[in-house]
Amino acid sequence: MKLLTTLSTIALCALSQAASAEEVRIYNWSDYIDEDLLEQFEEETGIEIIYDVFDSNEVLETKMLAGSSGYDLVVPTGDFLQRQITAGAFQQLDLDQLPNHSNLWDVIESRTAQYDPDNSYSINYMWGTTGIGVNVNRVTEVLGEDAPIGSLDLIFNPDNMEKLAECGVYFLDAPTEIIPAALAYLGEEPDTQDPDVLALAEPVLTAVAPYVAKYNSSEYINALANGDICVAFGWSGDVLQARDRAYEADNGVEIAYNAPSEGALMWFDQMAIPADAPNPEAAHKFLNFIMDAENMAAASNYVYYANGNLASQEFLLEDVIGDPAIYPDETTLGNLYTATPYEPRVQRVVTRMWTRIKSGT
């Protein structure tokens, strides 16, 4: 009995302590922050961060649309954000609580306004492109010196893919990124809502599906870095993180990222506060913290993605701001396209197609 009393006292203490410390719950993409920044925020504000990660917009959207996710801050990509705003999933930002808002970059803000008019619900965290990561030595071994590593021909031409299958290829598990790429490869409009045009993507993807070892949106960083795979169709910064990890491991793996010459998707990951966030004040504090020029620069220097913060640029490392794979030059910029969310009817066509492609039925 005495033991029981002691135990319950301990439990009660633990509970009351948990309730008294202020918390902010953040749900962000995997491998997407320098964890030192989280510690720094906790030290500066005394607010404890509960940090969870996801690797697909779809999973995030399921949680947002189910409601009561319990998160104070989430990071959907532009086209998903737009749909979730219409569904009423987010609350408007209170700019009075965000003095660092003036650091933002108007060039990026004008682009994100496509998804979030007036940028009243979100701020840009990172932006980047979707393209091809290759293990240079392995790919040239398999396909020869003139391997088309900067072209979608590498991953959508079955002849190339058949040979690449032996050293391993991963694709993102993200229909909204792969299907537009297949359309760009065919020379069609990538950002289409027309089911007949969308249907053209299916034979391209089905033809190469047998050679794709895995459709996954997070495992390719390590797989590329370790040399387990030689090609990944993935996000710019993730591939560059793989390059960095391989370099640090000094394992002889040389990774390169290219935005495809046929055109690449440009996406924007936006930080937003759910309508039913338990602690919106703390979320605002975190937003203001991350919009600080030095903090935002630290985040970009760590994850190799460009950000939407103009003031941060003076603190960026030269191999971040000077790398056209991260901050594209004018010619590459002209070659980028953006995506708009599919209407529900089209959405079903797309997801159905994706399930068929992946399962091979």
Place this chain on the structure above:
Amino acid sequence: MSLARRLLISVPYTWLLALFLVPFLIVLKISLSDYANSIPPYTPTLEVGEGWSGIKEFWSALDFENFVFLTEDALYIKAYWSSLKIAALATFFTLLIGFPFAYGIANAPQEWRPSLLMLIILPFWTSFLIRIYALIGIISNDGFLNQFLMWIGAISDPLVIMNTNLAVYIGIVYTYLPFMVLPIYATLEKLDSSLLEAAQDLGCTRISAFWSVTVHLSKPGVIAGCFLVFIPALGEFVIPSLLGGSRTLMIGKVLWEEFFSNRDWPLASAVAVILLLVLIIPIVLLQRNEQMQREQNK
């Protein structure tokens, strides 16, 4: 029936009602709804506040569209069929391995049995996910198994087990083995060994005595074990998604995709309702069959 007895019986019924029937009706209701971009992501939702007209409007918006869709796309039928096949085969292998285990324990010296049973149950103390990840470490291309086989020179190229259906079978058999062993052991332990002697006295060979006495009398345990393995294996999601390849088609994976990737809750609910029917119909038939047998024996 006395009041006390009624009260006692009402406990499991209330449990079933609150934790099975009500959730099922909710899923059934969602399966008759339509996808919508809202919170929650389907329409219509029941507006009790609007009174009778609200309920009537809600009722008229329900339809069987999602169930019709399931029959139109071959994916679902293939997925159900492939799940049934994988679950049935895996159950068969579990039985094949589990029966000797149970038989061995039941025939071990009395003082050993608790420790042997403990060895069967012990893996349960480790998280299911960790056990599956451990399996990945063993069967992957550069895992322990391949390293060992290549070291002793049995093979020159690694066996490709990971990301195939074989890996899914190994995963199911390994994780569900205790569910097979324990009920079979329970029936075998109660078996009267004098029946075996009697069978042999009456001219049975050892093998035919084993068949007509031991196997026959352990049937309830075997059936219970098979159900305990087959039912969760049919809807299994974690094992095929971690061990299977992108070509491993199981309804649990399809259900996950519909719910999380496609955010089509109504369709996902329809898949779940059909899965439940696929499971319930054979169980009901089996129970009816058993009841009839029992009544005939009376």
